[in-house]
Amino acid sequence: MNLKFLPGPVELPPEVLAAAGRPMIDHRGPEFAELVRRVADRGQKVYQTKNDVLPLTGSGTTGMEASVLNFFYPGDKIVATSIGYFGDRWIEIAERRKAINVVCFVKPWGKDINPEELDGFLRRHSDAKGVLITHNETSTGVTNDLRELARVVRRHNMLVVVDAVSSMSAVPVLTDEWDLDIVVSATQKGFMSPPGLAMVSVSERAWRSYDSEKAGSYCLDLAMVKEFLTKGQTPSTPPLSVFFALDKALEMILQEGLQKVFLRHAKVAERLRRGVVSLGCSLFASPHCLSDAVTTVTMPKTLDAAVIKKLLREEHGFAIGGGMKEFSHKIIRLGHLGDVDEENADQVLAALKECIKKEPCL
């Protein structure tokens, strides 16, 4: 099965897979100390930050929950924005922490957040401590203008908390230049590694607001992760295979060069967008906020997107993403994250063309 266009977990380069199959090591020994420090250092380069990039066993969701639990406490107000499925998930995560006051700022699927609108909303919630923002919404193929949104949030002197799970290392995230406080990513997207590890960067400002007495979890305690990282360790046993793979993938990403990686993703996205439109499909997301990491494609009204997805899988060997929630019969989602190029784009477009031809009209 070809996973090049699945919006994660993505297909891994052979070198990364080989690393995932390396023998175990002692996670309290010198070899792991070197490994975890190298991964954290390389992570900082991709994040474009001097802040610690802290590894956390789990999925991207684990990082999203950690960012809430560590920095928002009973009585705090948090503004949770959402432009789709994963924004909604973050709202649910925050709301499960019952003592936090969560106010939601939700846009329809396919739209991004307008900075002026957010500004107005934050003016009405000036007592909020921070704002949750999805950088790239995997369910809708929309990329928020994170730089502008962060500027608005910082003007209100609130913490900027970012879900960069499907943007990091695929599109630029300038953590320090954009003044982002907490940025969450995960291994199975642009980092082209197996799932199992989240990464969270934390600014000095966020740490100043941290209160260990109030951060209510053990496994997700980022201060403990930070403390152990200085010793070259993690608080509990780390997912070694994922670390081995991520280390190799980071080496490859930095060897290619970050800007080249971003350009490659942008080119694949552009090629896909032109291609699907030429096949009679349309783009689901609004034109000004199209993602370079995930392309969501609205099928012509006469076609069932779920059937197209099935045909792509069964007859052409491409696993892709389907529309989520009420969009399962209307859109397909093509991830283009990690080890993917324009030639791959042409391949999936050719397969899609076949499927559209074959699928009898509704």
Added chain:
Amino acid sequence: MNLKFLPGPVELPPEVLAAAGRPMIDHRGPEFAELVRRVADRGQKVYQTKNDVLPLTGSGTTGMEASVLNFFYPGDKIVATSIGYFGDRWIEIAERRKAINVVCFVKPWGKDINPEELDGFLRRHSDAKGVLITHNETSTGVTNDLRELARVVRRHNMLVVVDAVSSMSAVPVLTDEWDLDIVVSATQKGFMSPPGLAMVSVSERAWRSYDSEKAGSYCLDLAMVKEFLTKGQTPSTPPLSVFFALDKALEMILQEGLQKVFLRHAKVAERLRRGVVSLGCSLFASPHCLSDAVTTVTMPKTLDAAVIKKLLREEHGFAIGGGMKEFSHKIIRLGHLGDVDEENADQVLAALKECIKKEPCL
């Protein structure tokens, strides 16, 4: 580096390593559905239970925290027992959930819990909802008499919550026969797989006491894991490499036969115990509760255990466990979990003999 005697992560059989390096699959597709169901089924066989065995991305600690967060709520009283480092960790996990009333029952390192003593303690805390018990304490090499302790706890009509991280699939855990409510394990010990996944079994009785409104986490929400498992999925992206490896390891364990696996562990332990005593060392744990999964060895007073550990590593290529906390210069810890046999025991004993000969007396 030989990890055969590290108390986790353990050395993996080549077939398991090869599985860890398998290409990714779609975690929302049919192939993963089959995989996760097979792993859960095989997990039930090792757990000797009809309860669901729920996979949870994380380390053993993640499972320990999940067992507290899901079933103990603000105002509940919990009895947390400890016979060493990992029992203490569970106490800390429970105490971080501030609204829970945690009462501790702690024994000195090297000792187990006496069932009658626990009975007396529970009589004084008859309002407790459950009791946390370490089955095998990795820091001290002590195995609690879980069957008897569970009998006591059940007599008081409380939930039996078990850390079986370093016992499961190395020594017998009869989840149903012993009436255990919540049992936590992890992949990197007896399951001879890479770290990154915890497993938690939950009894019908525990589920009856479950209140989704009060279980305060998203990532650790076991009811959601249970619900997704019926669909052949996990709530968020699962650590696929670990699943691939665990699936293979479970196949190997069940092919060898559970009873044979237990017997092999017992034989290795017995051989190591005799061996270290014949070298002039002594056993750290009390004689009646010696673990068949981890052997803790007190060095002769003239020798520094930390130096012995270093020599074993640097001159013989054996990574082993050192004494934790104040025991780092006094004891060494030999794990014997997973893919280990009596011949391996002879090898590490021969290396230990060399180290003891070489190390100048203090």
